[in-house]
Amino acid sequence: MKSILPGALDAVKVSVIFSFMAWLKNRIHGRFLNRMPVKEADVVQLAPGQMNFRTIEIWGRDAFVLKIASDAYASFTARPHPGWIGFLLPVSWTGVFRMNGYRHQPNQASYLDGTHDYTVACQESFRLLVGVRRNVMNAVITEISGTVDMDFLSGSRVFGDCAECAMELEEMIASLQADTQKNAETFEGMNLSEDQERAVVAQMANWLLEKMEKPTPAWLGQIEDYHITTTVRDAIRTRPISEHVQLDDLYKIAGVGKNRLHQSFVNVYGAPPVRYLNMRRVWRARQFLLDPTNTDCKIGDVASQFGYPSSGRFAKNYQDVFDELPSNTVKRAKSMARR
Structure with a gap:
């Protein structure tokens, strides 16, 4: 198993384990989809086995953080809302982690600009997903950089050298878990305070500004x-x-x-x-x-x-x-x- 965070799957201590189909029906087609900025989602299990899913969800008004672990080999296709952007950081997986046909390497992450469908195909994976409203991220990047570039967030792509960002995000999630309480009955997850949400967006903005200056291994919308x-x-x-x-x-x-x-x-x-x-x-x-x-x-x-x-x-x-x-x-x- 490739991994940039050894033992990361063991760290999902407050996750709720349940049938993936129950999750799919009650979450993707119910409350979960209502909260996720996804217009449409499609899942196909591609190999024999039991599909179990474990999640930690931390929600804010303009941002969210998800910690996801899954077992059986499957593909997940999403049609995102163009008003949101996302950061997908695969932490560990078995075999090949595919994103739109691109084979992710350790320490890489995908930036999703919200204008393209994306398909993840993987087995026994553990990954982090951060979503931020596009207009909010634009405002924060403008404030940090002092410039306005409306095309800055265009183009889904892959970034390299992301191990440090993944570890920082893991630490942030652990801190958020300590400061919030999960509602296990309604599965509505934990909530971000305004200060916590600003910290998440600022961290992602600084990371994005740093990565955009470097060559990208792949443009996900052009495969x-x-x-x-x-x-x-x-x-x-x-x-x-x-x-x-x-x-x-x-x-x-x-x-x-x-x-x-x-x-x-x-x-x-x-x-x-x-x-x-x-x-x-x-x-x-x-x-x-x-x-x-x-x-x-x-x-x-x-x-x-x-x-x-x-x-x-x-x-x-x-x-x-x-x-x-x-x-x-x-x-x-x-x-x-x-x-």
Whole structure:
């Protein structure tokens, strides 16, 4: 495991561990998405295993700090709000940490300018995410530098030599944890005071001013592999989940050949197109089964709804990925609904 903060995962002491699907439904599609400056989010588990998620959330009016740890290999795609910018600092991970097809190296961080979608694909990762309102960051940078440059914050990119910033941010989070109290019942997280929020924004502004003066390893909005896969992904999402998408259709959608499409998916998601489509389908089926409003459904009907030729084929595929039968997932969803 690559790491710039040894033992960082062990430091997530106040995190709440829960089913990723429960998090996805209650957080991304509920209160969490309402607080996050994200217009749309999409998650696909890309390898067998249990998807567990641990977070620490610290919220302010114009900034927020998240500390995120996840297990199973998955991709997370977000369509951010253009009124916000973000800083993503991968701390540790297993294998490859992909951001829009770029392979993150230790001590690197991504600056997200809010105008592009971004996709993270990783396994057993621990990362820090800071968000700041664009107009607030512009004002602070102008105050610090004494100049006004409206294009200064344009262009998502990768920065190097970020170990010190990550450690400073870790120390800040630890301090904020000590000064605030988490509301574990509502999952609304901790709150930043005005002074704490100003400190977070000032630290990020100084860091950004320093990094913008140095060459960037990658411009995240200009990676061709990501544009190819995004074109395909957006086209797939408009089709019924039960529809079998042929590879020939994907080549036509992307406007590239078989080898180019294959390599683009591997570079962005760490998985070829066929596996991505299959995992997306079974993941969507799992979302459906974990929804408390669907607990009276028949497994055969679900298999048909998600394009499987038989309930037996669906059950085997499902168990291979999630290590449980669809019927067991439904039982668990019923139990969770009664709590």
